[in-house]
Amino acid sequence: MHKKINWGIIGLGKIANKFAADLQLSDNSMLYAVASRNPEKAAIFSEQHHSSKFYASYEELADDPEIDVIYIATPHTFHFENTMMCLKKGKGVLCEKPMGMNLQEVETMVREARSRNLFLMEGIWTRFIPATAKLLDLLAKKVIGDILFIRADFGFKANFNREGRLYNKKLGGGSLLDVGIYPVYLSLITLGIPIDMKVMARITDTEVDGYCAMLFDYANGTKAILESTIEANTPTEAFIYGSKGSLELHSRFHHSEKITISQNGESEVVELKYNGNGYIHEIEEVNKCLLNREVESSKLPLMSSLDLTTLLDKIREEIGLRYEAKATTESKMS
Ligand SMILES: NC(=O)c1ccc[n+]([C@@H]2O[C@H](COP(=O)([O-])OP(=O)(O)OC[C@H]3O[C@@H](n4cnc5c(N)ncnc54)[C@H](OP(=O)(O)O)[C@@H]3O)[C@@H](O)[C@H]2O)c1
Structure with a gap:
């Protein structure tokens, strides 16, 4: 090496x-x-x-x-x-x-x-920016108590181009796989795997999800309310509400540089700059x-990617969004 x-x-x-x-x-x-x-x-x-x-x-x-x-x-x-x-x-x-x-x-x-x-x-x-390390530390220390529900959105208005990768189904277009993956990943690292989900989407005339709304339910009663879109600019923030307070990951939450911690009517803003881009x-x-x-990162192990993909597949199944699969016979698990 x-x-x-x-x-x-x-x-x-x-x-x-x-x-x-x-x-x-x-x-x-x-x-x-x-x-x-x-x-x-x-x-x-x-x-x-x-x-x-x-x-x-x-x-x-x-x-x-x-x-x-x-x-x-x-x-x-x-x-x-x-x-x-x-x-x-x-x-x-x-x-x-x-x-x-x-x-x-x-x-x-x-x-x-x-x-x-x-x-x-x-x-x-x-997973690797300072804000995520801080978030996971705050949750592990139960600074906001037990999580009750989380809310996260990711939306931007993409120029409509039927051939471009965001709208073209052959290139995996749609909001879920492009940006919805971030709210879903946030739910995975904060709440784990849901026991049930309700999903609705707005399907474009290129047959991909222009907007996707997801509601996840967890065994302990916790909920996640998640949204993604490529059709409108939305705040792109995340909130985690707990029994003793709340955390806000400022926009854009998937590379946030600021977390607001709120408890007992008081708020503290923590700056968490990342380097470069x-x-x-x-x-x-x-x-x-x-x-x-x-051969694997302990912070982002392959099991996380398998769990994340399982959730994304389930969401797509709920909204009837199917892509042509590339994995063929060689991909069958032994
Ligand atoms: N982590 C993040 O923050 C982040 C942000 C944006 C995107 N992404 C991900 O990165 C990937 C690329 O996104 P991007 O925004 O960089 O896309 P992009 O600007 O369209 O670039 C994709 C590149 O892929 C190559 N390519 C190979 N086959 C292609 C085909 N049939 N059609 C179009 N391009 C083809 C092209 O490179 P050559 O012409 O040089 O071969 C093209 O420049 C996506 O999967 C997206 O989810 C991640």
Whole structure:
């Protein structure tokens, strides 16, 4: 293993640019190579973000023996095939969210990584920002008592483009998998797995969920009220209400830099700045795991991704939203 972790990036779109900028902030990281389907784009990205190499093919990047871990930043529907390709070529993977289009895909990816003893993690950067560490600490210390219910929304108005990845069903379009995943993940890390759910969606004429409303019920009576949309700008805040007070994760809650703690009529605002664009914290987690020869993050274990995907599948089943599956016969669990 190198002293620095050599990163590769596949799919040079919006998020890849932000992530590459944060890689420069990490002492343990080197952006070794980038790959695009378009050679000119790869060359420009490489120059902008100072990578040693660039490739016009995702496979060629994954074949490079100098690379330790590959960040997959393609649209959702390609996460499975891109991750499987990299794992089969012996590379660790940080895969953007959602890890796969359904549980069958994610189970297959997890099984492949485990059978090869390779690192695999879903890119839920929220898990690693300072606000999440503070939130989990406050909840563990029962600062607001027992949780009664939580409320979280994530909404933004995307320009309508039937071919773009947000509205195009073939590219995994819809609000749930793009942004609804964050309120659902918040419910998972604060309340666990619900025993029941009620879900309603507004389906667009491209047949994806433009808006999704979710109500989860838990064995102890706790509730979660969650929303997502790509059709309107909504506050994108999260509130956790407890028997002794409440916590507010300020907007945008999935990369919040401020928590308000309210108790007995008094409120305290805690500032929790993240570094760079906020991706540096997940980058450092991956580096730490690789340097310690760990194939899974203890903060975001693969079980979390399996649980999250199970919930997303259940929600989609409730609203009748089905995508073409990429995982075929090879994905059947043994
Ligand atoms: N963690 C976060 O904060 C965050 C934020 C935004 C998005 N994301 C996730 O990151 C992924 C990418 O999102 P993005 O907003 O960066 O998307 P984007 O700007 O559209 O970029 C996606 C890239 O994927 C590649 N690609 C491969 N096959 C493609 C195809 N058939 N159509 C379009 N692009 C294709 C393209 O790169 P090349 O042309 O270079 O091959 C494209 O630039 C999504 O899964 C999303 O959920 C995460």
